[in-house]
Amino acid sequence: MVTLDLVSILSLLMIVTSLAVFGWRNIKQAAYIYVIQTMLLITIFAVLAQKYNAQELMSWAIIGFFLKVILVPYILIKLIRKLNVIIEEEPVEGFFVSPIIAIAFSLATAMMLYPILKEFSLLKEDIPLIASITVFMIGIFGLILRKNIIKQIMAFCLFENGSHLTLALMAYKSPEIVDVGILTDAIFAVIIMSILAMRYYKYFGSLDVTKASNLKG
Amino acid sequence: MDVGVLIVAMLLIPLIGAIVIWFLPENFGLVSTIHALLAVVELVLTLNVVSFVIDGSIYFTLHKYLILDPIAGVFLTLIAIVGFLVNMYAINYMKWDIQKNELNLKEVKLYYGLMHLFIFTMMLSVVSNNIAIMWAAVEATTLSSVFMVAIYKNKRAVESGWKYIIICSVGLAFALYGTVLMYGAGYNAIGDSENPMFWSNLMASANLLNPDALKVVFIFVLIGFGTKAGLAPMHTWLPDVHSEGPSPTSAILSAVLLKCAIAAILRYYSIIGHSSVGFGYVETLFLVVGLLSIFIAALFIIRQRDIKRMFAYHSVEHVGIIAVGFGVGGPLGVFAALFHTMAHSLSKALAFCASGNIIKIYGTRDMEKMGGLVKINPLVTTLFAVAIFSLIGIPLLAVFVSEFLIIKAGIFTSEYLQIVLFIIGLAIIFIAVLAHFNEVAFGNVRGEVKTKKVETSANLPLIILAILIFTFGVYKIDSWYLLLSNAVKIILG
Numbered sequence: 001m002v003t004l005d006l007v008s009i010l011s012l013l014m015i016v017t018s019l020a021v022f023g024w025r026n027i028k029q030a031a032y033i034y035v036i037q038t039m040l041l042i043t044i045f046a047v048l049a050q051k052y053n054a055q056e057l058m059s060w061a062i063i064g065f066f067l068k069v070i071l072v073p074y075i076l077i078k079l080i081r082k083l084n085v086i087i088e089e090e091p092v093e094g095f096f097v098s099p100i101i102a103i104a105f106s107l108a109t110a111m112m113l114y115p116i117l118k119e120f121s122l123l124k125e126d127i128p129l130i131a132s133i134t135v136f137m138i139g140i141f142g143l144i145l146r147k148n149i150i151k152q153i154m155a156f157c158l159f160e161n162g163s164h165l166t167l168a169l170m171a172y173k174s175p176e177i178v179d180v181g182i183l184t185d186a187i188f189a190v191i192i193m194s195i196l197a198m199r200y201y202k203y204f205g206s207l208d209v210t211k212a213s214n215l216k217g
Numbered sequence: 218m219d220v221g222v223l224i225v226a227m228l229l230i231p232l233i234g235a236i237v238i239w240f241l242p243e244n245f246g247l248v249s250t251i252h253a254l255l256a257v258v259e260l261v262l263t264l265n266v267v268s269f270v271i272d273g274s275i276y277f278t279l280h281k282y283l284i285l286d287p288i289a290g291v292f293l294t295l296i297a298i299v300g301f302l303v304n305m306y307a308i309n310y311m312k313w314d315i316q317k318n319e320l321n322l323k324e325v326k327l328y329y330g331l332m333h334l335f336i337f338t339m340m341l342s343v344v345s346n347n348i349a350i351m352w353a354a355v356e357a358t359t360l361s362s363v364f365m366v367a368i369y370k371n372k373r374a375v376e377s378g379w380k381y382i383i384i385c386s387v388g389l390a391f392a393l394y395g396t397v398l399m400y401g402a403g404y405n406a407i408g409d410s411e412n413p414m415f416w417s418n419l420m421a422s423a424n425l426l427n428p429d430a431l432k433v434v435f436i437f438v439l440i441g442f443g444t445k446a447g448l449a450p451m452h453t454w455l456p457d458v459h460s461e462g463p464s465p466t467s468a469i470l471s472a473v474l475l476k477c478a479i480a481a482i483l484r485y486y487s488i489i490g491h492s493s494v495g496f497g498y499v500e501t502l503f504l505v506v507g508l509l510s511i512f513i514a515a516l517f518i519i520r521q522r523d524i525k526r527m528f529a530y531h532s533v534e535h536v537g538i539i540a541v542g543f544g545v546g547g548p549l550g551v552f553a554a555l556f557h558t559m560a561h562s563l564s565k566a567l568a569f570c571a572s573g574n575i576i577k578i579y580g581t582r583d584m585e586k587m588g589g590l591v592k593i594n595p596l597v598t599t600l601f602a603v604a605i606f607s608l609i610g611i612p613l614l615a616v617f618v619s620e621f622l623i624i625k626a627g628i629f630t631s632e633y634l635q636i637v638l639f640i641i642g643l644a645i646i647f648i649a650v651l652a653h654f655n656e657v658a659f660g661n662v663r664g665e666v667k668t669k670k671v672e673t674s675a676n677l678p679l680i681i682l683a684i685l686i687f688t689f690g691v692y693k694i695d696s697w698y699l700l701l702s703n704a705v706k707i708i709l710g
Binding site: 116117120121136140143149152159163167170171173174175177178181182184185188189193196199200203204209212214 | 397400
C-alpha cells in the first residue's frame with residue numbers, strides 16, 4: 001500500500017508543475033513555475049535527508065539551491081527579458097492536445113520503468129521514483145512537441161530535474177564530485193543554449209525552431 | 218616520473234592551455250604559436266603516457282578516479298596523433314578564414330581555446346574510472362565543442378549548433394539513466410565497501426551483477442552514447458554538425474570524438490560480457506545498429522552533392538563498421554574494431570582537411586561545381602584520393618586491414634549472413650564514392666576556380682596523415698599491435 005507522505009505529495013506537485021511549465025503559454029510565467037518546481041526538488045532532497053539521515057542529500061540540496069533555484073532561473077529570465085518574447089508559438093498538435101500526449105506517454109513510461117529502477121534504488125520510494133521519470137519524460141516531450149526555443153530550454157531543465165531526482169533516489173551515496181560534475185554540465189548547457197537562442201532570434205527573427213530547415217538530406 | 222603525475226599533467230596541460238589562450242592578446246602570430254606549442258606538448262606527453270601501458274599494465278591515480286589501461290591507451294593514441302595534426306592544420310585554416318573576413322581574431326582565439334578544452338574533455342572521458350564522471354566528461358565534450366561548430370555568424374551555423382546540443386543532450390540523458398542503474402546494480406551486488414561507481418570494481422565483480430538490470434543498462438547506454446557516436450538511427454545530428462563547422466572541427470569531431478563515445482560503450486560492453494549475461498547479448502545489439510548504420514549511410518552517400526556531408530555520412534558508416542566489429546566479437550573481431558578506430562580516424566581527418574583545401578580552391582562545397590581537380594592541384598588530388606581510397610577499403614591503406622579482419626572474424630564465428638550484408642553495404646558505398654571522386658578529380662571544371670595554390674604548410678599535416686594511413690595499411694607496427702592485443706585481453710578477459 002502506498003502511503004501519501006510529505007515526499008510523495010511534493011513529488012506529485014513536481015509532476016503538476018512540470019506539466020504547467022510544459023503547457024503554459026506565457027513564457028515568463030512558465031519560467032516562474034519552473035522556479036517553484038526546482039524549489040520542490042530541493043525540498044524533497046532536504047526531507048529525504050532528514051528521513052534517511054542522509055547527510056549527502058543535505059549538501060545536494062544546498063548546492064542545488066544555489067545553482068538550480070537561483071542561477072538557472074536568473075539566466076532564463078534574463079534571456080526572456082532580453083528577447084522580449086512572451087507568448088509561445090502554437091506547438092505541434094496544438095496547445096490543448098500536446099500536454100495530454102506528453103503526460104499520458106510520460107506516465108506510461110514511468111510506470112513501465114520504475115519497478116526496474118526501484119529494485120536497485122538506494123531509497124525505495126515509489127511515488128518520487130515515478131515522478132522523477134515522469135518529469136524527465138515530460139521534458140523529452142517538451143523538446144519534441146514545443147517549437148519555441150526558450151520552451152525547449154525549459155524542457156531541457158525539466159528533464160535535468162527529473163534525472164537529478166532519480167540520481168538522488170538511486171545513488172545519493174555516490175561521491176559529491178559526481179553531483180557537482182553533472183550539475184556543472186547542466187548549468188553550462190543552459191548558458192550555451194541561451195547564447196544560441198539569442199543568435200537564433202537575431203538570424204531568424206523568431207524563436208520558432210521549425211523556421212530553421214536549411215540542413216536536410 | 219611517476220605515471221600518476223604524468224596522467225594528471227596530461228589532463229591539466231590542455232585545460233590550463235585553454236585558459237592561457239583565453240587571456241592572450243588578440244595577435245594571430247602569438248596565439249597560433251602558443252596553440253602550436255600546446256599541441257606539441259600534448260602529443261609528446263600523451264604518447265609518453267600511452268607507452269606505459271603497451272605491455273598491458275594498468276595504473277590508477279587520484280584515489281582510483283582515473284584509470285590508465287590499454288583500452289584508454291588506444292583512444293589516447295587517437296586523440297594525441299590526430300588531435301596534433303588537426304591542430305596544426307587549423308592554423309592555416311584560421312588564417313584563410315581571417316582573410317575571407319569570416320572570423321575575427323577574437324573568434325580565432327576562442328576557437329583555439331575551445332579546441333584544447335575539448336581535448337581535455339575527451340581525454341578525461343577515456344581515462345575516467347568512475348562511470349558517472351565518464352558520463353559527465355562525454356557531456357562536456359558536447360558543451361566544449363558547440364561553439365567550435367557554430368562559430369560562423371550565419372543561419373546554418375546556429376541551426377547546426379542547436380541541433381547538436383539538443384539531440385546529444387537528450388541522447389546522453391538516457392546514458393545517465395544507464396549509468397545510475399549500473400551503479401544501483403553494482404551497489405546491490407557488492408555494497409559500498411568497494412565503490413560500485415568505479416569501472417574497475419564493476420569489472421572485478423561482473424559475475425555478481427543482476428543480469429536483467431545489465432540488459433536494461435546496455436540498452437540505455439547504447440542509445441545514449443550511441444547518439445553521441447553517431448550510430449543509426451540516433452545519427453540525425455551528425456551530418457549537419459560535421460558539415461557546418463570549419464573543416465578542422467569536422468575533422469576532430471569525426472575522427473576522434475565519435476571514438477570517445479565508442480570507448481564509453483566499450484567499458485559497458487566488457488562489464489556485461491563478463492557477467493552472466495555474456496557477450497552474445499551485447500554482440501547482437503551491436504551487429505543490428507552497426508549494419509543499420511552502414512545501410513542508412515549508403516542511402517545518403519549515393520545522392521549527396523555536398524562534399525562535407527558526404528564525409529559526414531561516411532562517419533555514420535564507419536562507426537557502423539566499428540560496431541559490426543564488436544558485434545562479430547571474439548579476439549579477432551574486437552581487435553579489428555579497435556584497429557578500425559585508428560584507421561578511420563586517420564582517413565577521416567585527412568578527408569575533412571583535404572576537403573577544406575578543395576573548398577578553398579573552388580569556393581564551394583557542391584561536388585557538382587567541382588571537376589578537373591587533378592589538373593588544378595595534383596597534390597591536393599593525391600591527398601584526397603588517399604583519404605577516399607582508404608575510406609572505401611582499397612588494399613595497402615589502413616581501413617582495408619580492419620575491414621578484412623572483420624570479415625575474417627565473421628567467417629571464423631560463422632556469422633555468414635551478417636558478413637554478406639556487411640559486404641553488400643560496403644560495396645554500395647564503394648561504387649557511390651568512386652563516382653563522386655571521379656566527378657571531382659577528373660572531367661571538366663564546371664564551376665569557378667578561386668585559387669589554384671594551397672600553401673605547403675596547409676598540406677604538410679595532410680601528407681603526414683597520408684603517410685600514416687599507408688604505414689598502418691602496410692606495416693605491422695609492433696607496439697600498436699601489442700597495445701591492441703592487450704586491450705582485447707582486458708575487454709574479453
